[in-house]
Amino acid sequence: MAGDQVAERMGHAAASVPPIDSARVDAAWKAIRADGSIQFDLPEKAVPPRDPPPEWLEPVLRAIGEFVQWVGGGWRVILWIVGIVIVAALLFAIVPGLREWLAERLGRRRVVEEAPVWVPTETRARAVLEDADALAGKGRYDEAVRLLLFRSIDDIVAWRGDVVRPADTSRDIARADALPPRARRVRRDRRGGRAQPVRRAGAGRRRLAARARRLCRFRAEGRGVNPSSPFAVRTVVMLVIGGALLLLASILMSGFGDEIARAAGDAPAADRKDGAGYHAFRRLVDAVQPPRAAVTEPIVASPILILTPTAASRPEEVKAIVDRRIALAEKAGEDDDTRPLRYPTLLILPKWRVEKLPLQDRVQRTGEVNGTRVMQLIPTRVEQHTEDRGDIGVAAQDYPGLRPFALPDRPVRAAKGPALYPLIGARDGAAVLGQVGSGDTFVLVDPDLVNNRALADERNARAALAMLRAIDPEHDGRAVFDKSLHYARGDxxxxxxxxxxxxxxxxxxxxxxxxxxxxxAAGRFGPPVAEKRAVAAGKRALIDNIVALTRLAGRTPQVGPRYADTMLEVVSRRLLIGGTPSAERLERIHPGYADIDRRLRDARTESEALAAARDLTAWKKETGA
Structure with a gap:
């Protein structure tokens, strides 16, 4: 009943609508056709012929296909097994404890290979011992010991260059963890348990200085040092930051790529000048039958609203616009029962996938978009049909203003559904141009009737204008194009x-x-630092406690003279064999000791005593004491 009322109202309106001004249409179409920036063709992309597969590959592919058919529903089980294997492999790669547990279960034991120990050649060892024996035979025992010491240092540098530093003494080298236990042994005095002192002669001092200079040059030239990393810390940080930013950009592009492409790339379909756009149709409507007043919000305007969604548009967004137009029409009918205001909507579905030609503003079609997805844009349940152009014609007698289109020489896309009434359709009832129910929502299923390629024919231009007038005769077929779908959020x-x-x-x-x-994580190097004990153990803790007690007792000003006496005895025992401890004799062995001894005895503050003690430590390292 409602459909009969709508048809009756539209029939009367159509009879009262004046015919289209042919001269105006002809002038507008010629002006559009003369625009060289519009592409009036839509060529198909040429697909190069593919070579057939080799003969030996055909039976392999056939066997794979038969295997797939034989497995059938078992693929789900296979995929689960593959997923479990991948997860297990990742766990074993990430967690070392799992690998060790599996090795124990399989009865395997990790074979620990000891690091190779460097051993000098027999010839070199004999030569060193012969030189040392020759010096000892002459009574030059100190030089013999130093010869063995420096030859050993040379061997250590040749074996492990990262062990010896320029300022290291023999005791520092002997305490190195990298040396084998036998190499760290030091000959002890049977009575006191201390290292046997060796008197240094003048020649020994000169050889020590020469060896020290040689060792310094060795270290300065970079020999015996582990090669540095090819990447500096700053380079690694920049690479990590750059990689993280690129990864974030890739993730954002994968999610918002369609929106970015619509906002900053392709223009809305109504403004596109390629063969699949509707720029010529919009210009034709604006030139012949534009809206009577300027339209700022097309969705709420009374003229025909033409929607041109893309394959990425969401059906919910299209339906929201259609429902809003229907709500506006119902509200207008409540306000004026005598002549309700209509809000017709024309939905033009997408059809082609296109790509731009190199260095041109033209496009070529690469295939059709997914028809099942496109049919979901229609706000009613329909199914896709493909019809021959010879079976297409005007099917609605209630719309006498409709004119036939010059259809392309290819199959025409149509839709069929219980609530889709065909205006231009096929013999089987499928609609190319259809009306949804008895309302004012219309669907043009195949865009090849009104796109830029179609309007290269003047007959299609006249038929498109007649279609708009038949849809909305009350407003002489005036229409506006919506562009909001192009900038929607998408899927x-x-x-x-x-x-x-x-x-x-x-x-x-x-x-x-x-x-x-x-x-x-970047600020931590090496293994985690172990938690410190509340009370430190060892000599360092004992010394710290003694210092703290001395400070509490206020005895630090008296430390200098006593420390000077203690160190004089210790250093004399090591450097002066059988002699009376004397600062003057130590001064003759190595200059500087007398001044340090005087500073220690004259120190009246803790800082003065500490500075002199540091200089004394440096003097001991220089002399090997």
């Missing part, structure tokens, strides 16, 4: 869910936590 995905409210705050918090964790 929802996990990336958009993470980077849009309300989950944006959680995502930013997780990113900040990851950055802080990375900074904390």
């Amino acid at each position: 929802r995905n996990l990336v958009k869910l993470l980077f849009l409210p309300p989950f944006l705050g959680v995502t930013l918090a997780l990113i900040a936590a990851a950055v802080l964790a990375g900074i904390a």
Whole structure:
């Protein structure tokens, strides 16, 4: 009943609509056709012929296909097994304890290979011993010991250059953990348990200085030192930051790529001048039957609203616009029962996938978009049909103003559904131009009737204008194009869910936590630092306690003279064999000791005594005491 009322109203309106001004249409079409920036063809991309597969590959592919058919539903089990294997492999790669547990279960034991120990050649060892024996035979025992010492240092440098430093003494080298236990042994005095002192002669001092200079040159030239990393810390940090930013950009592009492409790339379909756009149709409507007043918001305007969604548009967005137009019409009918205001909507579905030609503003079609997805844009349940152009014609008698189109020489896309009434359709009832129910929502299923390629024919230009007048005769077929669908959000995905409210705050918090964790991990080198004991053990703790007690007792000013007496006895025992401890004799062995001894005895503050003690330590290292 409602459909009969609508048809009756539209029939009367159509009879009262004046015919289209042919001269105006002809002038507008010629002006559009003369525009060289519009592409009035839509060539198909040439696909190069593919060579057939080799003969030996055909039976292999056939066998694979038969195997797939034989497995059937077992693929789900196979995929589960593959997934479990991948997860297990990742766990074994990440957790070393699992690998050790598996090795124990399989009865395997890790074979620990000892690091090779460097041993000098027999010839070199005999030569060193012969030289040392020759010096000892002459009574030059100190030089013999130093010869063995310096030859040993040379061997250590040749074997492990990272053990010896220029300022190391023989005792520092002997305490190195990299040396074998036998090499760290020092001959002890049977009575006192201390290292046997060796008197240094003048020639020994000169040889010591020469060996020290040689060792310094050796270290300065970089020999015996582990090669440095090819990447500096700053380079590694920049690479990590750059990689993280690129990864974040890749994730954002995968989620928002369609929106970015629509906002900054392709223009809306109504403004596109390629063969699949509707720029010529829009210009024709604006030139012949534009809206009577300027339209600022096309969705709420009374003229025909033409929607041109893309394959990426969401059906919910299209339906929201259609429902809003229907609501506006119902509200207008409540306000004026005598002549309700109509809000017709024309939905033009997409059909072609296109790509730009190199260095041109033209496009070529690469195939059709997914028809099943496109049919979901129609706000009613339909199924896709493909019809021959010879079976297409005007099917609605209630719309006498419709004119036939010059259809392309290819199959025409149509749709069929219980609530889709065909205006231009096929013999089987499928609609190329259809009306949804008895309302004012119309669907043009095949865009090849009104796109730029189609309007190269003047007959299609006249038929398109007649179609608009038949749809909305009350407004002489005046229409506006919607562009909001082009800038819509598009399909929802996990990336958009993470980077849009309300989950944006959680995502930013997780990113900040990851950055802080990375900074904390980057600032730690080597194994984790063990927690310190509340009371430190060893000689260092004992010395710290003695110092603390001395400070509490206020005895630090008296430390200098007593420390000078103690060190004079210790150093004399090591350097002066059988002699009376004397600062003057130590001064003759190595200059500087008398001045340090005087400074220690004259020290009146802790800082003065500490400075003199440091100089004395340096003097001991220089002399080997």
